[in-house]
Amino acid sequence: MPLWRTFVADRIVLAFILFWILFIYLLRPDGPIGWQDEKLFDGGWWIDTSAHLISGIVGGCNIIYIIRRYVLHGIFRISGFPFLVIITIGAMGGFAFLWEYGELIHDMTLVDPCRNPLLIAQKAKLDTWIDWSLTGIIGPLLASIGYKIRDMWYERYYPEGHLKEFHAELKSDIRHIGIKIDMLRKRHGHHHVRPILRMFQKTLRHFKKHPPT
Numbered sequence: 001m002p003l004w005r006t007f008v009a010d011r012i013v014l015a016f017i018l019f020w021i022l023f024i025y026l027l028r029p030d031g032p033i034g035w036q037d038e039k040l041f042d043g044g045w046w047i048d049t050s051a052h053l054i055s056g057i058v059g060g061c062n063i064i065y066i067i068r069r070y071v072l073h074g075i076f077r078i079s080g081f082p083f084l085v086i087i088t089i090g091a092m093g094g095f096a097f098l099w100e101y102g103e104l105i106h107d108m109t110l111v112d113p114c115r116n117p118l119l120i121a122q123k124a125k126l127d128t129w130i131d132w133s134l135t136g137i138i139g140p141l142l143a144s145i146g147y148k149i150r151d152m153w154y155e156r157y158y159p160e161g162h163l164k165e166f167h168a169e170l171k172s173d174i175r176h177i178g179i180k181i182d183m184l185r186k187r188h189g190h191h192h193v194r195p196i197l198r199m200f201q202k203t204l205r206h207f208k209k210h211p212p213t
Helices: 003-009 011-027 043-071 075-079 081-109 125-157 159-188 194-209
Strands: none
Touching: 011 043, 043 081, 043 125, 081 125, 125 159
8 A cells, every 4th residue: 555545544644634734724924823923922922932842742743653653663662762752852853953944044035124023933043942942852852751651551551452562563673673684684794784683682582571462
């Protein structure tokens, strides 16, 4: 099945898409609650700042879900919580940087601050740093913590479902790592395979620690 059809059939992905459509509609520059005030800490500024935090949280959830569901199914279980945080913050931090850079270009090329002060995207350096921190660090960090809490809650109250999910992810990882080992061995020889083998051994230890029932 093509990837786009898989996404369309996934209700969680559809919910994310609908959220972003509504989010962009409401917060676009000329939208119902778009850019409103030109000063820091005014009412409209707080709305915009809250939107940056929300986008960081939801964007982090998007990244975690897509990686966990479609890319590397059990990678967060094997590599641990620090890896989850690094991946999520790294991706959202890069996105936030590009977003703030786009706002800078917008202000430099499209806006006359004397005539249209309300259309200035970046109110000050402090505003830029706050927006980047909320979107690229704090938001995805909260998303990572939320994922970890959800996983612990699911394990405690639905142990059978959690164990089934855990084994499915481990099996997927074993297949993925096996394919990777074969590719590296054919292309570069055995010495390039050692890091992957260590990861493979770690996966097997997880599987032995929690064997299928």
